[in-house]
Amino acid sequence: MARLSDLPEWERHHHLDKISALPDYGVTPYVLGPPLNQRRVAIVTTAGLHVRGDRAFEMGSADYRVIPGEAPAGEVVMSHISVNYDRSGFQEDINVVFPIDRLRELEAEGAIGSIADFHYSFMGASPGHTLEAKARELAGLMKKDGVDAVLLTPV
């Protein structure tokens, strides 16, 4: 479905037109690490998720929300400003956006070392370059949690 060739022309243009406005982020950094079964994994999503009662996202939000690893699925809600993507999947099963149960299964079978105590969410409608300061701050928090593998998941 997200193959551009499958989208209506107006939608295809909408996505392609954004490319020319993307900043150049320079040389791609590349960090190596231990085998997967020794890594500690965190999720950072741009789905605009947060724990019920935490600050909802607004247009232009460039900060993040904390999602404790033990937060029940029923306590995680979505306040992304975009209406141009499917939410029915998330409503039915949190794992289609935030695959916390799948990670727990992979941890149990030893495929990954462990799961971080905390996960995080930005709201992806904000321009990427506005997220830099908070992303760097977040990296520091994840290092303190022992994380060495970060899964970045959009909507």
Next chain:
Amino acid sequence: MGALGHFIEREGLATAQISLIREQTAAIRPPRALWVPFMLGRPFGAPNAPDFQRKVLRALLALFGRPSGPVLEDFTEDAPVDAAGETAFACPVSFAHADTGSDEPVKAMRREIAQLAPWYELARARRGRTTVGVSGLTIEQAANFAAGFTGDAPAPVYDASLSAGVALKRVCDDLKAYYYEAVAAQPGNLSPREIDRWFWFETIAGRVFLAIQQACLRSDDKSLQPLGKLSLVPRAIAHALAEKARTAA
């Protein structure tokens, strides 16, 4: 999304991301990315498909083993499709909004919400959760607040710290989530597009939302204008309405 990969990896943490729009990811060149052919909003494919979700997750995690980058790999398997599938994409749009009877739309929407309540409660019980509740209002309060924007005198914002636009966005998200969760519990196993079309073209709430959008666009309140332009009616619905208008002309 790709920008986050650059920023976090520069701080010494390895990242691997899902890509939903391959062309954009290729332009940004994040450290590791797995393009998936799924609809926007479903980066791990499909709800209640744990085996498939695990397969996507394993493919994403495998990128950490690549010796050099940037890496952009493709996951080409389509997500499992439920019984309703994507056939709704080809269905004609009826534009047959529910009849409001003799009631004004606001009252009719309240009645519609009451009629959906058993389905909403069933969905919540089956799923063990609901995504309604971002605004903090009850669904009836949310309906009253939203509908007020179709008249001359909207109610005061329920939280003085919020602009009218932010408050209205949260309320509209709650209302939509209520309708979407309720209809998903009904027989028929509707596809995501069928649910969209049902909400926007067959419910009174859809009609009220379109009226709210017009009110936002006319408003002098700068917090309401962007809501009307960008964050209330999906592009696909706006195009369907424009096409209908062209056909009717």
